[in-house]
Amino acid sequence: MAIIQVNDSNFDEKVLQSDKLVVVDFWAEWCAPCRLIAPILEEIDKELNDQILIAKLNVDENPVTAAKHQIMGIPTMKFFKGGKTVNVTVGLQPKNQLLSMIKPHLQNA
Template sequence: MATLKITDENFDTEVLKSSKPIVVDFWAEWCGPCKMVGPILEEISDEMANDVSIAKHNIDEEPNTPTKYGVRGIPTMLLFKDGELKSTKVGATPKSDIVSWIKENI
């Protein structure tokens, strides 16, 4: 399953009203660590498609939502469940750490 593209406009519909847990990756084109995390999240999106959705939000194109949720550095991943922020993970980390973090919070 491909990752979803989240914008300030569709955030409430796609994230807060999601029927299953969703991880939103806040990133930017110029961010080197974001480019490392991106392919990992694509793999996780395929492997865990039944359990969690993965979404990407470009902070340069859509700055309002990251500001609302206090995103100060990237990559930052926010995990939402039942319309509420459950957990935050900041920085580029190995796939195993991201998978463990997701499993702990869904």
């Protein structure tokens, strides 16, 4: 699957109502670490294919959702399963760290 863009109007439908683990990248254009994490997320998306869904939410363009999820720093990755937050990480993370946060939630899929 490709990485999808989500916004204030479709966040609940695309993320909270998904039957897969959804990793949401809260980011902004001006954020250098956000740009560095993008290719890492693309690699993870290719490796895990249809086991997970990766979504990106631009915090500048979607302040309602960013505020609702208490995003204080970016990049923030929030992991959602069954509409609930199951993990959160803030800042640039290496690929192996992100995978170690994702894999425990795949066994239940």
